Amino acid sequence: MGRTIIIGLDGVPFGLLKDLADRGVMPNTKGIISDGTFRKMFSSLPEVSSVAWSSIITGKNPAEHGIFGFTEFPQNTYRLSFPNFNDLKTPAFWETNHSKRHIVINVPSTYPAHELNGVLVAGFVALDLEKATYPNSMLEVLKNLNYATDVDSSKAHESIELFLKDLKRTNEARIAVYRELWKEEWDTFMFVFTGTDRLMHFLWDAYEDPDNEFHEEFSSYFRRIDEVIGEIASKINENDTFLMLSDHGFEKLEKDVYVNRILKKAGFLKLKNGERIDFSHIDYGTKAFALDPARIYVNLEGKYPRGSVKPEDKESVIKGVEKLFEDLKENNQKVIKRIYRKEEIYKGPYFDMAPDLVLLGSKGFNLKAGLTSERIFSKGIFTGKHSWDDAFLLVNRKNCESLIPENPNVCDVTNIINLLTERESSK
Amino acid sequence: MTKFHNSDCTCWNCPAINLAGKVDFRACGQSALKFEKKQDETGDSHIMAECKRRPELGLFDPTSITFEECPEWRETQYGYLLKNMRIMILGMDGYLGWTLALWLGKLGCHVSGIDNFSRRSWVAERGSHTIVPISDMTERLHAAKEVLGLNINFRKINILDRELLKEFIEEVKPEAIVHYGECPSAPYSMIDFEHAAYVQKNNVIGTLGLLFTMHEVVPEASLIKLGTMGEYGTPLTGRPIFEGMFPANAVLKWNNREWSMGGELTPRDPVSFYHCSKAQDTFNVYEACKYWWLRSYDVMQGVIYGVYTDHLAADPRLRTRYDIDEAFGTVINRYVAQAVIGFPLTLYGKGEQIRGFIGLEDAMQCITRLIAKPPEPGQYDVVNQMSGYCSMRKLAETVKKIGEKDFGLKIEIQRVENPRVEADRHPFEPIFNKLPDEFGFVQSDMLEKEIHRMFALLTRPEIKKRIEEKEHVILPKTWWSGEKKEVERLELIKNNNHAVKKNGKAVNIN
Numbered sequence: 001m002g003r004t005i006i007i008g009l010d011g012v013p014f015g016l017l018k019d020l021a022d023r024g025v026m027p028n029t030k031g032i033i034s035d036g037t038f039r040k041m042f043s044s045l046p047e048v049s050s051v052a053w054s055s056i057i058t059g060k061n062p063a064e065h066g067i068f069g070f071t072e073f074p075q076n077t078y079r080l081s082f083p084n085f086n087d088l089k090t091p092a093f094w095e096t097n098h099s100k101r102h103i104v105i106n107v108p109s110t111y112p113a114h115e116l117n118g119v120l121v122a123g124f125v126a127l128d129l130e131k132a133t134y135p136n137s138m139l140e141v142l143k144n145l146n147y148a149t150d151v152d153s154s155k156a157h158e159s160i161e162l163f164l165k166d167l168k169r170t171n172e173a174r175i176a177v178y179r180e181l182w183k184e185e186w187d188t189f190m191f192v193f194t195g196t197d198r199l200m201h202f203l204w205d206a207y208e209d210p211d212n213e214f215h216e217e218f219s220s221y222f223r224r225i226d227e228v229i230g231e232i233a234s235k236i237n238e239n240d241t242f243l244m245l246s247d248h249g250f251e252k253l254e255k256d257v258y259v260n261r262i263l264k265k266a267g268f269l270k271l272k273n274g275e276r277i278d279f280s281h282i283d284y285g286t287k288a289f290a291l292d293p294a295r296i297y298v299n300l301e302g303k304y305p306r307g308s309v310k311p312e313d314k315e316s317v318i319k320g321v322e323k324l325f326e327d328l329k330e331n332n333q334k335v336i337k338r339i340y341r342k343e344e345i346y347k348g349p350y351f352d353m354a355p356d357l358v359l360l361g362s363k364g365f366n367l368k369a370g371l372t373s374e375r376i377f378s379k380g381i382f383t384g385k386h387s388w389d390d391a392f393l394l395v396n397r398k399n400c401e402s403l404i405p406e407n408p409n410v411c412d413v414t415n416i417i418n419l420l421t422e423r424e425s426s427k
Numbered sequence: 428m429t430k431f432h433n434s435d436c437t438c439w440n441c442p443a444i445n446l447a448g449k450v451d452f453r454a455c456g457q458s459a460l461k462f463e464k465k466q467d468e469t470g471d472s473h474i475m476a477e478c479k480r481r482p483e484l485g486l487f488d489p490t491s492i493t494f495e496e497c498p499e500w501r502e503t504q505y506g507y508l509l510k511n512m513r514i515m516i517l518g519m520d521g522y523l524g525w526t527l528a529l530w531l532g533k534l535g536c537h538v539s540g541i542d543n544f545s546r547r548s549w550v551a552e553r554g555s556h557t558i559v560p561i562s563d564m565t566e567r568l569h570a571a572k573e574v575l576g577l578n579i580n581f582r583k584i585n586i587l588d589r590e591l592l593k594e595f596i597e598e599v600k601p602e603a604i605v606h607y608g609e610c611p612s613a614p615y616s617m618i619d620f621e622h623a624a625y626v627q628k629n630n631v632i633g634t635l636g637l638l639f640t641m642h643e644v645v646p647e648a649s650l651i652k653l654g655t656m657g658e659y660g661t662p663l664t665g666r667p668i669f670e671g672m673f674p675a676n677a678v679l680k681w682n683n684r685e686w687s688m689g690g691e692l693t694p695r696d697p698v699s700f701y702h703c704s705k706a707q708d709t710f711n712v713y714e715a716c717k718y719w720w721l722r723s724y725d726v727m728q729g730v731i732y733g734v735y736t737d738h739l740a741a742d743p744r745l746r747t748r749y750d751i752d753e754a755f756g757t758v759i760n761r762y763v764a765q766a767v768i769g770f771p772l773t774l775y776g777k778g779e780q781i782r783g784f785i786g787l788e789d790a791m792q793c794i795t796r797l798i799a800k801p802p803e804p805g806q807y808d809v810v811n812q813m814s815g816y817c818s819m820r821k822l823a824e825t826v827k828k829i830g831e832k833d834f835g836l837k838i839e840i841q842r843v844e845n846p847r848v849e850a851d852r853h854p855f856e857p858i859f860n861k862l863p864d865e866f867g868f869v870q871s872d873m874l875e876k877e878i879h880r881m882f883a884l885l886t887r888p889e890i891k892k893r894i895e896e897k898e899h900v901i902l903p904k905t906w907w908s909g910e911k912k913e914v915e916r917l918e919l920i921k922n923n924n925h926a927v928k929k930n931g932k933a934v935n936i937n
Contacts, residue, residue: 077491080473080488081486081487082473082485083485084486125475278491280490280491
C-alpha cells in the first residue's frame with residue numbers, strides 16, 4: 001500500500017517555482033516537474049493562508065468549513081477574533097480516516113492541535129507550542145530541536161539580515177523536526193514550509209532584481225528548500241503518492257489600499273471617536289465595513305450590535321459599494337480587478353457567515369482592512385503580496401489529466417489525493 | 428447599569444489574559460497603542476490573546492471586551508472584581524496583611540498568603556508586644572473558617588526563599604499579588620549596620636526575587652507593591668509631591684531652556700535606610716515592568732492608623748496586631764495608647780512635621796480598587812495612598828480632644844528631642860488625586876470615628892494592662908546619629924486649635 005506525502009510551500013507562485021527550477025536554483029524540483037504533472041492552481045477567495053489551507057485540508061469551500069479570513073466577528077459583536085482550528089466546521093482529511101496514521105507538520109490554521117492518529121505540530125498562528133502539539137510527548141522533542149512555529153517578522157523592521165538569520169534558523173529547526181518524525185510509522189506525511197511566505201513579503205523585490213543585495217539570499221533560501229525536497233523525493237517508494245502545492249501565489253506589491261478608509265470617505269462606514277480606533281468603534285449609521293483583506297459586510301440590523309441597514313435596503317447598499325470600488329482608480333489604473341458577490345463563490349451551511357462582497361485587487365494593489373490608516377493608498381515595508389490565480393500543484397506522476405482538473409482550485413486537493421491514491425492502490 | 432472605575436477596562440488589563448509568547452516582549456511601551464507588534468501575513472498588526480478563564484473565546488483582540496461585558500468580572504461595591512480572583516498576600520501575618528486577607532476573602536476572592544512571622548520576632552526583639560493580643564496563624568485560619576467561612580491558603584515561607592516562594596506561586600497562580608512582605612520600620616533600620624543590612628536585604632532582595640519569579644511564572648498577574656510616602660522626603664522647595672511621576676505638563680527650566688518632565692520619575696529623598704530600601708524597590712519594580720512587561724502599582728502609603736474592620740471585630744481571634752514601640756508603632760496608634768495610660772503624647776522636635784495618613788479601612792478599600800483595575804502590561808504606576816495630611820502636633824491634639832471629651836482621660840502633649848535627621852518644619856503639598864479620580868476611592872470621614880474606636884478598644888482593662896507593661900518601649904532610643912539613648916523632654920505644651928487637610932483643602936475635623 002502506497003503512502004501519501006504532501007509538501008506545502010506557503011505562498012509560492014507557479015511562475016516563481018518554474019523560474020527557480022529553470023534557473024537551476026531548484027534542480028530537484030525541476031526533476032519532479034519534468035517527471036510529473038505541474039499546474040497553476042487557484043487559491044481561495046480571499047487569497048489568505050487561513051482560508052486556503054482550510055480548503056486544502058478539508059476539500060471544502062469557506063461556506064462549508066467556516067473560515068472566511070484571518071479575522072472574524074463572533075455572532076452579534078464587533079469583537080475582533082482570530083478563527084483557529086477549533087472554528088473549522090468540517091474535519092481535516094486526517095480526522096476522517098482514523099485507520100491511517102498521519103504526520104502533519106506546520107499546516108497553517110491547525111492550532112490548537114486536536115487528537116489524531118499520529119502527530120500534529122500546528123502551523124501559524126500558533127501561540128503556545130504546547131497547545132500546538134499532539135501528542136504532548138512530542139513537546140520535549142520540539143523544544144530540544146529549538147522549534148518555533150513562526151519566524152519573528154518584527155525583526156525585519158529592525159534588520160533584514162537579522163530577519164533572514166531567524167528565518168533560516170526557524171527553517172532548519174523545522175527540517176530537523178521533519179527528519180525526526182519521518183522515522184515514525186505513518187501513512188500520510190504532510191509538511192509545510194511557511195518561511196517562504198514571510199520571505200516573499202519582505203524580499204519580493206530582491207527576487208525580481210538581480211542587483212538587490214539580498215537577491216542571492218532569496219535564492220539560497222529556496223535552494224535549501226529544494227535540497228530537502230530532493231531528500232524527501234529520494235526516500236519515496238514507487239507506489240507512494242507525492243504532491244507539492246502552495247495555498248496562494250505572490251506578486252510584486254505596488255501599493256497598499258485601505259478599503260475601510262475608502263468606505264469611510266464615501267460615508268458607508270462611521271466610526272466613534274476614541275484613543276485607539278478598533279472595530280468596536282463601528283457606529284450607528286454604518287452601512288458597510290471590511291474585514292481583512294477585503295471582505296465587505298453589510299451592517300445589517302439584527303445581525304450586528306449597531307446594525308443600520310434594513311434588509312430591504314441591503315441590495316442598494318451592495319450596489320453602492322460595488323459602484324464605489326468599480327470606479328476606484330489610482331494613476332488611471334483600475335484598483336479592483338473583480339468584485340465577487342457571496343452567491344458567486346460560496347455555497348454551504350455557513351453561507352450566512354460569509355462576507356457580502358469579496359474584492360480582488362488588480363495586479364500590484366494590496367487590499368487591506370486596517371482602520372487606522374489616514375490615507376487610502378500607501379506603501380509599507382512589504383514588497384510582495386498574495387495573488388489568487390497562480391498557486392501551484394505538482395504531482396510526481398504523468399498522465400493525471402483525468403484526475404486533476406485543467407484549472408484546479410485549492411478545494412480540489414483532497415479529492416485529487418483520494419483519486420491518486422485510489423488509482424495507486426487499484427494497480 | 429452602574430458605571431464603575433473599571434467598567435471600561437478591557438482584557439488588556441485582565442490578569443486572566445494569556446499574552447506570554449504572543450507579543451513582542453522586547454518592545455518597550457506602556458500601552459496597547461504601542462503593542463501592536465504581532466503582524467499577520469497581510470502586514471496588518473494585531474494584538475492577540477487567549478483567555479485563561481474562557482478558552483472558548485479562542486484567539487481574540489484583548490482590547491475588544493470590557494470588564495462590564497465579561498461574565499468573569501462581577502459587580503462589587505468596589506467595582507468589577509474577577510470571580511474567585513486568586514490573590515496572594517505576602518506578609519499575611521502583619522497588621523495590613525491579615526486585615527486584607529479577611530477583607531478580600533469576604534469579597535469572594537481566593538486568598539493565599541505567606542509569612543515567616545518576622546514581624547512578631549522583630550517586635551519581640553525590641554522588647555515589646557502587640558498590645559491587642561493576636562492569635563497564632565493556625566488559630567487565625569481556624570477562626571477565619573469558623574467565624575467568616577473563609578478558606579485561606581497559607582504557607583510559612585520566607586520571601587528570601589525563592590525556591591519555596593516560586594513553588595507556591597506556581598501552585599496558586601495568583602492573579603494579583605499584594606506585597607506587604609517587607610520590614611516597615613525606619614528606626615529598626617537605623618539601629619546599626621546589621622539591622623540596616625538586614626532590612627535592605629529582606630526588602631530589596633526579597634522584592635527582586637519576587638519580580639524574577641513573577642516574570643517566570645505569572646507575568647500577567649498585577650503586583651500591588653507597598654511603598655511609602657517617606658520615599659519622597661519633604662522637599663524644602665515646596666515643590667508638590669506628585670504621584671511617582673511628573674505630570675504631563677511639568678517643565679524643567681534651566682539657563683533659558685526648557686524640557687518636558689512629563690512621565691519621568693520624580694526625585695526620591697528617602698529619610699532612613701529603610702526608606703532607601705523602598706526607593707530601591709521602586710526602581711527595581713519600574714525596570715522589571717519595562718524589561719518584562721510586568722504590571723505594578725507602587726502604593727505610596729501615608730501613615731496608617733486604625734484597628735477596625737467588620738471582619739477584624741467579628742471575633743477576638745481575628746484581631747490584627749497593634750504595636751506601640753518606637754520601631755513598629757505608627758504615630759496615631761501610638762498616641763492613642765499613650766493617652767490611655769496617661770503617658771504624654773510625644774512630638775519629635777518642633778512637632779511641625781506634616782505627614783499624610785490613611786485609616787485601615789480606607790487603605791483596604793484602596794488596595795481592593797487597585798486590584799480591581801489592574802495596570803496594562805508593562806505599566807508601572809504610582810498612587811499616593813492617603814486620605815488627608817496634617818502636622819504631628821495637630822494629630823496629637825485631635826487624639827487629646829477625643830480622649831478627654833469621650834473617655835474622660837487627662838491627656839498631655841510633650842515635645843521631645845528629635846532622634847531623626849529630618850526637617851521638623853517644612854512645606855508639604857502632596858498630590859493624591861489618582862485614587863479618588865481614577866479608582867473611585869471614596870474617603871470615609873473616619874479619623875475621629877476610628878480614634879474613638881481605638882480608645883474604646885484600648886481602654887479595656889486587659890489591653891490597658893498590656894500597654895502599661897510596655898510603657899518603657901514607647902520613647903525612642905534609636906538616633907540617626909548612631910547614638911543609643913532615650914530622648915529628653917523639651918517642653919510640655921498647651922492645647923490650641925487644629926485643622927486637618929483633606930484632598931488638599933483645609934478641613935476642620937471638629
